[in-house]
Amino acid sequence: MGYTRGLVNQERITNLLMELCATDSASRQERLMADKLKPMLSELGFAVHEDDAGSKVGGNTGNLSARLPGTSGGEPLLFSSHMDRVTPGMGVKPRIEGEYVVSDGSTILGADDAAGLAAIIEAVRVLKERNLPHPVIELGITICEEVGLLGAQHLDYSWFTAKSGFVLDSSGPVGEIVTQAPSSAKLNATFRGKAAHAGVAPEKGISAIQIAARAIAGMKLLRIDSETTANIGSIMAEGRTNIVPETCTLAAETRSLDKTKLEAQIAHMTDSMEAAAAELGGTVEVEVVRSNTGINLAADSAPVTRAQRAAESIGATPRLASTGGGSDANIFNGNGIATAVLGVGYEEIHSTRERMPVAQLAHLAEWTLAIILD
Template identity: 30%
Template sequence: MIRKDRVVSTFLEYVQIDSPTQAEATFAAVMTKELEALGFQVFIDDAGEALGSKTGNIIAKLKGSHITQPILFGCHLDTASPGIGIKPTIVDDIIYSDQTTVLGADNKAGIAALIEALQVIKEHNLPHGPIEVVLSIFHEGGQKGAKHLNYELLDSKIAYVLDGGGDPGRIVTSGHAKYQMQLYISHMNELCAPSLKTLRQITSKVVDAMHKDKNYATSTASVAVICGASDKHVIQVESASLSAESALEAICKIRSSFEDVASGYSATVTSKLSEVHQTFSVSRHDPMVKCLFSACSSLGLEAYTAQSIDGSDANHYHSNGIKAVNLGIGERKPHTLHEHLHIKDLVNASRLILALVDEHVKTPMVDL
């Protein structure tokens, strides 16, 4: 029932609508009209005001034809940079950009696949339970839209995020916690800021020590010097782990290392710590994962679970009491000029969404 020509056309249309982070309003207006045409009641929350975006998160609700537990499908509206003026092209059933921008399959492939499935449900009057859709803003750069989402507007307790790499059938059931810290280094004499060369020397020594320290085995970390005005250089540190405690311990240890090394340069360290997202985990034996395996089996797709170090809106759904997994939709090499999307993956992602809706009609509410 999924129409290959239509879902491809929809995707090509979407990626040519510019929607960089904090400028998602034009695309949000398009999606609002499309969801309303499909019978959804659409709300825009106030997240944009807090985040400096020109629109808020889209929250859409469709009443069910059957009494089942409501399910949520989540995507994000913004694309990575460079993402203005995307010119898609198709070569051998693979969609590319012209390699001057990203393609925007992250995350417009998920949105196109979802809209196609919803259109089929309406056209064929297929049975379905209550469906909620969230299209978040300001995803790139820390999933801030999902973090500021008005969760009081949602009824769903389970969510399928359509924002994963890999083939349809890949199910991310666990994700890392992530912390970010900005370090500001100054000389004992506050009137004299350390040079960029000094900051790099300090950073190099800390990174060398990290490579030799086996205590970082359960975490990943990155350190970068961000160049600003002469007195505004910042060292940004990130740490991630499946254990929130390990991630926090790692980033605090890195701060201590900077303090120790900086003291040898007569410099002091101040810092600002923030949580990017919390960890999440869903059992392979959880009913919603079993539902996914069943849906994949009905389509001849290989289902398998995975974990991800990268954050997604699923992390924030979990933090707010909504059990979520992130599904592979065919995104390949996202955030690069070589990003591309196999048409078969786009079609299969849409087929999987349709099959999931059907599985939930057949699955009693008490099982989820």
């Protein structure tokens, strides 16, 4: 197979992007977007299923899982973009300004992530109109990505047959392939000492603030190594100066591209807090919340090499990248689908200056098509 250039219809995909951007959507309020997408996908031959993730996260819409039967061999592929957007994202009036699709400046544009959705749909439209043989194509179109990857966490992964996936949702240019994203954890600690009169009998007290200070003084923080970071975001204790403080709380986070290093840093921070509490005769309770699994795709893994070859075939420069943030791909990877994040080319996302270069949009659809036809 392989990709033949020039099949994507730039005018059609630009119109589709503007139509999707003009469709109201927000986290937990993706109803109109889902209702717009479902018939489009059905018309292309997808079997579309909406799950009940919405009711689980307090929203009005579920994730859309969709499958297009293959017309050739080859491994099934998963593509994903999210339906929600940040605020202000209602009443978007998209228009073309020079080489870009922009909003009127009173809202975001919503190309994050309508550009990904439009590229997937345009790629499949081309497959259909040219009768190009393709493998099974599965879609995981999610809700609530912007508020903590909530939709992806409620997808039914047993439904998917794809082992390789592509999330169209990175702000790099078309050709950028994000293969690494950190695993992260939050640590919430409560130090407990013993209250006593600070002037009359301080020796009867145990200062929770002192325990926390000793714990922090013994901690490696900020840049731990090239893959690992740690930070204390808040420390709180409030009281009168004449009372030895009984409690003090601390909130910290750590991230690493390497799960073993992440666990080591969590253990180091926890140990430091427990040692300080023991030394000073108090206690500490540490709650560790691992927020998302990271991404660590090998350069020679199937989705990465496929995306690289496809980028070259459309004249884009493939570039492997890592990100400090999270995306739905973190969750897909954690559920056994090796998933890369693709550069979409949108600019200034999460702001009213958000804009989408029309050329990048068409290029993204070409890339998606080339990945399918690889």
